[in-house]
Amino acid sequence: MKRSERLVDMTKYLMERPHDLIPLPFFAKRYGAAKSSISEDLAILKHTLANNQDGILETVAGASGGVRYVPFWGKKHAQNYLTDLAARIEDPDRILAGGFVYLSDILGNPQDLEKIGKLIATRYAYSKIDVVMTIETKGISLAQAVARYLNVPFIIARKRSKVTEGATVSVNYISSSLDRVSKMELPTRVLNEHSNVLLVDDFMMAGGTLTGMQQLVREFDSNIAGICVLCEADFEDEKLIEGHLSLVKIKRVDGKKKVIIAEPGTIVAHTDYDRF
Amino acid sequence: MKRSERLVDMTKYLMERPHDLIPLPFFAKRYGAAKSSISEDLAILKHTLANNQDGILETVAGASGGVRYVPFWGKKHAQNYLTDLAARIEDPDRILAGGFVYLSDILGNPQDLEKIGKLIATRYAYSKIDVVMTIETKGISLAQAVARYLNVPFIIARKRSKVTEGATVSVNYISSSLDRVSKMELPTRVLNEHSNVLLVDDFMMAGGTLTGMQQLVREFDSNIAGICVLCEADFEDEKLIEGHLSLVKIKRVDGKKKVIIAEPGTIVAHTDYDRF
Numbered sequence: 442m443k444r445s446e447r448l449v450d451m452t453k454y455l456m457e458r459p460h461d462l463i464p465l466p467f468f469a470k471r472y473g474a475a476k477s478s479i480s481e482d483l484a485i486l487k488h489t490l491a492n493n494q495d496g497i498l499e500t501v502a503g504a505s506g507g508v509r510y511v512p513f514w515g516k517k518h519a520q521n522y523l524t525d526l527a528a529r530i531e532d533p534d535r536i537l538a539g540g541f542v543y544l545s546d547i548l549g550n551p552q553d554l555e556k557i558g559k560l561i562a563t564r565y566a567y568s569k570i571d572v573v574m575t576i577e578t579k580g581i582s583l584a585q586a587v588a589r590y591l592n593v594p595f596i597i598a599r600k601r602s603k604v605t606e607g608a609t610v611s612v613n614y615i616s617s618s619l620d621r622v623s624k625m626e627l628p629t630r631v632l633n634e635h636s637n638v639l640l641v642d643d644f645m646m647a648g649g650t651l652t653g654m655q656q657l658v659r660e661f662d663s664n665i666a667g668i669c670v671l672c673e674a675d676f677e678d679e680k681l682i683e684g685h686l687s688l689v690k691i692k693r694v695d696g697k698k699k700v701i702i703a704e705p706g707t708i709v710a711h712t713d714y715d716r717f
Numbered sequence: 718m719k720r721s722e723r724l725v726d727m728t729k730y731l732m733e734r735p736h737d738l739i740p741l742p743f744f745a746k747r748y749g750a751a752k753s754s755i756s757e758d759l760a761i762l763k764h765t766l767a768n769n770q771d772g773i774l775e776t777v778a779g780a781s782g783g784v785r786y787v788p789f790w791g792k793k794h795a796q797n798y799l800t801d802l803a804a805r806i807e808d809p810d811r812i813l814a815g816g817f818v819y820l821s822d823i824l825g826n827p828q829d830l831e832k833i834g835k836l837i838a839t840r841y842a843y844s845k846i847d848v849v850m851t852i853e854t855k856g857i858s859l860a861q862a863v864a865r866y867l868n869v870p871f872i873i874a875r876k877r878s879k880v881t882e883g884a885t886v887s888v889n890y891i892s893s894s895l896d897r898v899s900k901m902e903l904p905t906r907v908l909n910e911h912s913n914v915l916l917v918d919d920f921m922m923a924g925g926t927l928t929g930m931q932q933l934v935r936e937f938d939s940n941i942a943g944i945c946v947l948c949e950a951d952f953e954d955e956k957l958i959e960g961h962l963s964l965v966k967i968k969r970v971d972g973k974k975k976v977i978i979a980e981p982g983t984i985v986a987h988t989d990y991d992r993f
Contacts, residue, residue: 448724449724450769453772493726554861585830585857585861588825592828595827597821597825607813630819
C-alpha cells in the first residue's frame, strides 16, 4: 500500500481507537510495509495533529511499545468553543421554572457533544480514568461523549429501581433543588472495586446529586478522579461539593426579566495544555 | 501543506463531520493548494475507504458541490460483528427477571457503540433522517451513537414529567412487559413538524413502547422513517408493530436452565450494500 493510502487508513484507524496502544508491527503487517516506513508515516501524523492543536500521537518505545492517539484539544479551540457556548446559553428562551436552563438541544447535538467530549477528555487524558459515571437522564449523553474520547466505559446511576439490571447498591442524598431526601442506585455489576471514576453531569445547582454519586462510588471502594459538569449555577451560594470543574458558569437566571448571564467555566484554567 | 499532511488532516476533518457537504474551495483555502490537488487527495481518500468497505466519499459536482463523507460499514464487517455480538449476548449471566437480558455493558462500551452506530447509520444513510428518537433510559446511548454517524440531533421521550424541559406532549400506550397503560411524553420544542424520524430502542418485547413513540411522532405531524432495535425478543409472539429491524434476535431466555439463545437480527438482510 502506498504512503498516501496508509496515511488515510492510519488516521482513521487511530481516531477510532483513542488511547489504545497499537504495536508498530500491527501497522507494518496491515500495510505490508517496513517498520521504518511506518515510523515516518507516524511522524507525519504526529506533527499534523500538533500543528492543529487537535490530538497527540504518543510513541512508546521498546518491545511492548507502539503508538497511541490521545484526543487533546488545544486551549484556543476550547476557549473559542466555550465563549460561543456561553453566548448560546444566554438565549432567554432557555429559561425554565426553578432557575433551570434548557440544554436538551446541546445535549442532543452530535457536533456539540463531540467538542464537549474532547474538551473534557483533554482535561482528564492523563488521569488514568477507568470509567465515566453519571446519573440519568440528562447527564448520559455527556458521559458517553467523554467516554468515547477516553475510550473507557460509562455507567449510569438511576433515580429509581429498574427491573432490568439485577442487584443494585443504593444511597440517599439531599436533592437541593427538590429540597428533600432522594435515593439513587447503581447495579452492582457495572463497577469494579478500586476503579478510578470520573463523575460528569449536565447541570449543578448546589451539587446534591453529585454528593450522592460520590457516596455511591465510595460504596464500591472506588476512587473519584474528577468531577466535571457542563453548567454550574454560580448564583447558588451553598455548594455541597468542592474541586469540581465546569464548562459554563451560569451567573444569573432571571425569569421575570428574561435574562440569563453565562460565561466560560473553570475547566480551561485547570487543564495542563503543555502536552503538545 | 504537503499532500501527506493534507491527507491526514482531511481524513480527520471529514470523519468529524459525517454527511456534511464540504465545498472543495474550503479545502483549497485551508491547505493553500490547487483544486486539482485537492481532487487528487479526495480520490485517494475515496478508494482507501472503499477498499476497506468502511465509508463512502461522495463527490457532488457543480457550483454548489463539494465532498461528503458517509459512514457506511460493509456487509462482511456487519455480519462478523453481529455474529460476535449474538454470541456474547448468549452469556447466561445476562439473564434477568421477566425475560429481560442485561445489556448495560454493551450500551456503555464506546467500541460497541461505535460499531452499532455505524451499522445502523449505514442502513439509514440515504433515508434523509432529520432526527433520531428514543425513550429514556437505556435507548439513549444507542440513539446518540446512531445520531453521531448520521450527524443529526437525537431526542429523548420521557416516562415521567421533568420540570426542566418546559411544555410537553404526552400519549398513553400499552406497556406489554408491565401489562398496563403507561404514559410517555416529549417536550414540544425538541421536534419540528414534518420531521423524518428514526426510532431506536435497546430491547423490544412486543413493541408496546415503540407504539407509544409512533403516536408521539404523529402528534408532531412528523413521519417515521424507520424503526430499529438492538435486541428483539423473538419468543414474543404478539408483535404490536411491524416493519422494524433488529441487530440481534433473542430466540429464547430460560432463567431456570440458564440458557439464552441469540442470533443476528434482520438489519443486514434489509440493507442495500451496493453503494460502494
